[in-house]
Each structure stands twice: as structure tokens, then as C-alpha cells.
Amino acid sequence: MLSAIPIPDPAAERAREQIILKGDLPSPTNPPTGCVFNTRCWKAKDICRSTEPLLRIVDKTEVACHFPTAEVGN
Numbered sequence: 001m002l003s004a005i006p007i008p009d010p011a012a013e014r015a016r017e018q019i020i021l022k023g024d025l026p027s028p029t030n031p032p033t034g035c036v037f038n039t040r041c042w043k044a045k046d047i048c049r050s051t052e053p054l055l056r057i058v059d060k061t062e063v064a065c066h067f068p069t070a071e072v073g074n
């Protein structure tokens with residue numbers, strides 16, 4: 001989702017790689033277990049499908065994600 005935010009520098013904007021999400025949107029009346037974004041997230045792991053991530057602060061920003069940085073450890 002963050003890759004959809006434009007960068008206010010035209011050169012940097014052209015050079016960056018945008019992440020295109022795949023998969024179907026989940027039903028709002030029957031959301032998936034765990035993180036509601038797990039059916040479309042390219043970083044989703046088993047914990048994302050079983051445990052809802054808690055809101056916490058990472059680098060002064062509130063996030064609700066088990067893997068809030070760009071790298072995924074496993």
C-alpha cells in the first residue's frame with residue numbers, strides 16, 4: 001500500500017519499483033482470520049493468517065503488521 005504513495009521527486013518517482021497487489025479482495029462480511037490484508041499481501045506468512053497484528057509504533061509511525069519493515073526474515 002505504501003508503494004502507491006507518490007514521491008515528490010520526479011526522478012525518484014520514475015526510478016522506484018511499484019508493488020502491484022495480486023489476489024481477490026476479501027469479503028467485508030466474512031474477513032479472513034489474522035491480518036485482514038493477508039489474502040493480498042506479498043509478505044504474508046503463517047502468523048499473518050492466524051494472528052491479528054497489534055497496533056504498535058515503529059520508527060515513530062503506528063503500524064499493525066507482523067513485518068512492518070521491507071525485509072521479511074523467513
Ligand code: SF4
Pocket residue numbers: 035036037038039041042043044045048053064065066067068
Ligand atoms: S501482518 Fe503485515 S505482512 Fe502480514 S499480511 Fe498483514 S500487512 Fe502483510
